[in-house]
Amino acid sequence: MTNIPKISLKGLHKEFGKKVVLDSLDLDVMPGESMVIIGGSGSGKSVMLKCILGLLHPERGSIKVDGEETVNLRGNGRKNLQKKFGMLFQGGALFDSIPVWENVAFGLLAENKVTRTQAKEIAVENLRRVGLSPDVAELSPAELSGGMQKRVGLARAIAIKPEIIFFDEPTTGLDPIMADVINELIVERVKEMGVTALTITHDMSSVRKIADKVAMIYKGNIIWTGPRSDIDHSGNAYVEQFIHGKAEGPIQMEILKA
Amino acid sequence: MNFLAVIGRITFSFLQAAGRLGVFAATSLSHMFSPPFYMRSLIKQMMTIGYYSLPVVGLTALFTGAALALNIYEGGSRFNAESALPSIVVIGIVRELGPVLCGLIVAGRVSASMAAELGTMRVTEQIDAMATLSTDPYKYLIAPRIIATTLMMPFMLVIVADVVGVMGGFLIATGKLNFNAGNYMSLTMDFLEATDVYASLTKAAVFGFFISLMGCYHGFYSRGGAQGVGISTTNAVVSACMLILLSNYIVTELFFAS
Ligand SMILES: Nc1ncnc2c1ncn2[C@@H]1O[C@H](COP(=O)(O)OP(=O)(O)OP(=O)(O)O)[C@@H](O)[C@H]1O
Ligand SMILES: [Mg+2]
Numbered sequence: 001m002t003n004i005p006k007i008s009l010k011g012l013h014k015e016f017g018k019k020v021v022l023d024s025l026d027l028d029v030m031p032g033e034s035m036v037i038i039g040g041s042g043s044g045k046s047v048m049l050k051c052i053l054g055l056l057h058p059e060r061g062s063i064k065v066d067g068e069e070t071v072n073l074r075g076n077g078r079k080n081l082q083k084k085f086g087m088l089f090q091g092g093a094l095f096d097s098i099p100v101w102e103n104v105a106f107g108l109l110a111e112n113k114v115t116r117t118q119a120k121e122i123a124v125e126n127l128r129r130v131g132l133s134p135d136v137a138e139l140s141p142a143e144l145s146g147g148m149q150k151r152v153g154l155a156r157a158i159a160i161k162p163e164i165i166f167f168d169e170p171t172t173g174l175d176p177i178m179a180d181v182i183n184e185l186i187v188e189r190v191k192e193m194g195v196t197a198l199t200i201t202h203d204m205s206s207v208r209k210i211a212d213k214v215a216m217i218y219k220g221n222i223i224w225t226g227p228r229s230d231i232d233h234s235g236n237a238y239v240e241q242f243i244h245g246k247a248e249g250p251i252q253m254e255i256l257k258a
Numbered sequence: 259m260n261f262l263a264v265i266g267r268i269t270f271s272f273l274q275a276a277g278r279l280g281v282f283a284a285t286s287l288s289h290m291f292s293p294p295f296y297m298r299s300l301i302k303q304m305m306t307i308g309y310y311s312l313p314v315v316g317l318t319a320l321f322t323g324a325a326l327a328l329n330i331y332e333g334g335s336r337f338n339a340e341s342a343l344p345s346i347v348v349i350g351i352v353r354e355l356g357p358v359l360c361g362l363i364v365a366g367r368v369s370a371s372m373a374a375e376l377g378t379m380r381v382t383e384q385i386d387a388m389a390t391l392s393t394d395p396y397k398y399l400i401a402p403r404i405i406a407t408t409l410m411m412p413f414m415l416v417i418v419a420d421v422v423g424v425m426g427g428f429l430i431a432t433g434k435l436n437f438n439a440g441n442y443m444s445l446t447m448d449f450l451e452a453t454d455v456y457a458s459l460t461k462a463a464v465f466g467f468f469i470s471l472m473g474c475y476h477g478f479y480s481r482g483g484a485q486g487v488g489i490s491t492t493n494a495v496v497s498a499c500m501l502i503l504l505s506n507y508i509v510t511e512l513f514f515a516s
Contacts, residue, residue: 050386053386053389053390054389055386055389055390079392082389082390082391082392083392085390086390087387087390089383089386089387090383091382091383092382093382093383093384093386093387094384094387095379095384095387095388096384097375106388106391106393107391107392107393110391110392110393110398111392112294156391160391160392
């Protein structure tokens with residue numbers, strides 16, 4: 001094991017107008033580790049992922065991937081960095097103008113390294129890995145259920161063989177059984193490919209299944225990190241309140257203040 | 259005091275929007291001329307924009323030509339100038355009505371659908387997802403749309419509008435107003451000059467560029483869910499129509515003012 005974190009965030013600051021979303025946030029994710037971020041709605045979890053992916057530009061702070069600063073990367077440097085990442089978006093974000101298999105093979109076709117026939121074979125293989133049959137390949141994303149869309153999103157994220165995968169709320173909106181199936185798929189794929197994973201979730205059963213390490217984000221800051229085994233006796237009032245889902249506690253929901 | 263502040267704010271946001279549009283247009287242009295080129299997307303766009311607009315463009319031109327012929331005949335008869343009908347119809351259609359009406363119709367059809375499609379892709383994070391899959395949205399989404407519209411307007415739609423518009427006049431003149439068919443055609447051809455055709459095609463290309471630029475720009479910068487997409491769609495059509503009418507005057511001035 002090396003000591004260089006796969007991803008290292010230092011003093012990350014992002015605001016939209018006057019609204020501060022990330023307030024000098026620090027986080028390290030080690031290679032091969034599965035880190036899970038928990039935190040309330042609107043606490044800046046998705047924004048943090050988008051900053052790492054270069055989809056949003058932070059006002060201040062540093063984002064290092066494999067020890068190299070990435071905040072000001074443009075052009076080819078940014079393009080090469082993108083290849084390290086796979087992302088399962090919160091809403092799926094499947095391209096609805098093309099069939100499922102082209103969605104899965106999109107990254108491969110973009111690189112122009114495979115023919116369309118080969119791409120389709122690879123797509124079908126990746127669909128099989130997330131438990132979808134080959135006849136799904138020809139459907140349009142709009143014809144799939146929410147759970148199937150999540151699985152296609154997962155297949156699309158792993159098809160490009162990334163070194164780092166982000167899962168943004170992979171189980172939200174699914175029934176408990178389907179959620180467990182997705183969790184299991186994530187664990188299997190992550191172990192099989194030996195990737196570094198960063199998962200965002202509200203779902204405690206997901207946390208217990210996927211996480212090596214857990215971090216809690218609150219008001220744009222990481223307020224607690226620790227191994228999965230520690231979450232039940234973290235000694236942190238915020239974490240306690242969150243994992244037990246209580247209305248009373250130090251975390252005041254925005255609605256109460258308004 | 260307050261009044262000045264309002265003026266200042268409006269001026270500032272106008273300059274900001276103009277600057278952002280300028281940057282968008284420049285970025286789009288630079289991506290149109292550098293590889294990779296997505297031929298499949300380009301051909302698909304050419305079909306939807308060019309071929310599928312033909313019926314509505316053809317009908318518009320046919321009825322406009324017919325109505326123009328009736329009007330000119332009736333108006334001309336007040337000072338015994340009915341015989342000028344063929345030449346006025348061909349000049350009116352080719353220089354002005356063919357490109358402008360075709361532009362406005364296509365603006366309604368094409369910039370609206372571009373803004374709605376790209377806007378939906380923006381708010382459902384499909385554009386973000388594309389960027390994480392080694393694909394530049396400017397190249398994959400914007401460049402094919404602008405190239406296709408700028409080519410299909412002059413080389414398919416406006417040629418058809420011009421020919422069908424003149425035919426509309428011809429059918430009314432020969433069928434209803436007792437013009438001799440051969441005579442009408444030769445008067446038409448004698449009067450038409452190459453400059454008229456160049457002006458028509460130049461207008462068509464300029465309009466096509468603005469139609470697609472407005473559709474893509476407003477769609478690409480959509481925000482705020484379904485309502486935001488609705489607003490972008492309206493803005494795209496209105497701004498495309500305004501730019502068509504404005505640039506129509508400028509191109510006419512450049513070609514024909516002496
Ligand atoms: N593009 C944007 N423009 C303005 N504000 C934004 C934008 N994206 C996010 N925000 C704001 O940033 C805050 C954090 O958003 P984010 O999507 O990161 O929340 P989250 O932690 O992922 O919540 P959830 O669990 O509900 O997905 C929200 O209050 C949101 O209003
Ligand atoms: Mg989120």
